[in-house]
Amino acid sequence: MVTAQATAASPQPLAIPGLVLYPDFVTPVEQADIIEQADRAPWCGRGIAPNPEMHRRTQHYGFVFSYRHRKILSECHEPLPEFLAGVTERVTQLPDWTPRTGPDANLMVLVNEYNPGQGIMPHKDSSAIFGPAIGSLSLLSPCLMTFTKIKPKPMKSKPEADAQAGADMARLSTDSNPTGPLVACGEEVIVDPEVMAKLPDSISVYLPPRSLLLMTGIGRDAYTHTISKDMTERLPPPDSLEIADVAASSLDKPSPPEHPSVNALTLQKAQFERERRISLTFRTVRAVAVDDKMEALPSHRDATTMAYTK
Ligand SMILES: O=C(O)CCC(=O)C(=O)O
Ligand SMILES: [Fe+2]
Incomplete structure (x- = not known):
């Protein structure tokens, strides 16, 4: 049983603002329990x-997301299953978990299974459908998750931007093409182009087993994320790799005992097998499809826009 207790390892802020990795977010016993229960569902x-x-293969708890239609199919406020309750509470109590919490938080937990040869295309989780924070708990195999800066669209006047937001919302409710990055609209971050220009175009983040990656702000909204289908992951040069607890400059030093999997892999091999x-994936849901239109859920009507303009 996974209970809602504090995690031991300290959070690791990554090179893109808003991305924070929490190593050892669950224990090996908790990991085994979640896998066992998910495999029975x-x-x-x-x-x-x-x-x-x-x-x-996926499992959808709290709400059901359709990849073909790119929308939440139905509202379902059943409580999360017991085996997800503790870890979900732990995620939503993190200091940088920005959406509201509690029983009306419209939480969704998505379980994704990646067998060797399976990945996820570059995408951004829709800001119209999902709230401002996304948590991703990695279990079993490690992988690399690559973040790539979304190219800015040409500046639009306010009426044009409003019209585009409406069109994007309509597209979200009708588009059946599941490929390509999701359309960004809703209450996403607004980023100063000068701030963006100083940030890396792309980074690969090593996600160790049992770690939680929290994506908010710029990392959630201004970058796509993807996991490759490669059976063998090759570590990119240290300056483009984000590794929990290992500064690029310390890659040739002995590994600290707390995170042997991270350091053993990094020190001994330039690649690993998936x-x-x-x-x-922990998210809050802002809008669901009702009669084929997207409707905002009540608990998000008063959500505020975060602006990164300084
Ligand atoms: O598997 C993961 O860690 C990420 C999944 C993801 O990006 C998504 O479901 O949108
Ligand atoms: Fe995603």
Whole structure:
């Protein structure tokens, strides 16, 4: 059983603002418990509704997301299953978890399974559908998650921008093409181009087993994230790799005992084999599809826009 207690390892802010890695977010025993319980629950994908066309298997708790239609299919306020309650509470109590918490927080937990050869295309989680923080808990196999700066669109006047936001919302409710980055609209961060210009174009983040990656602000809204399908992950040069607890300059030093998997891999190999990985994605839902239109959920009507303009 995963309980809502504080995590031992200290958080690691990454090179992109808003991205923070929490190593050892769950213990090996908690990891085994989550995997066992998830494997007893029904998966969708590979011919099974509600996402039969997906090759990757998923489980959707709290709300059901359709990849084909890119929307939350139905509102369902059933409590999260017992095996997810503790870890979800722990995520939503993190100091940088910005959405509201509590029973009306419209939480969704998505379980993703990646077998060797499976990944996730570059995308940004829609700001119209999902709230301002996304937590990703990595279980079993490590992987690299690559963040790439989204190229800015040409500046628009206010009426044009408003019209575009409306069009984006309409597109979200009708578009059936599941490829390509999701449309960004809603209450996403507004970033000063000068701030963005100083940030890296792309970084690869090494996600050790049992770590939680929290994505907020710039890292959530101004970058896409992706996991490759490669069976073998090759570590990029140290200056483009973000590794928890290991500064690029200390890669040739002996590994500290607390995170042997991170350092052993980094020090001994320039590559590693992907094995089965299960991730839990924690998000709040802002809008659901009702009669084929997107409608904002009540608890997000008063959400405030965060601006990174300084
Ligand atoms: O597997 C992960 O860690 C990320 C999943 C993800 O990006 C998503 O479901 O939108
Ligand atoms: Fe995502």
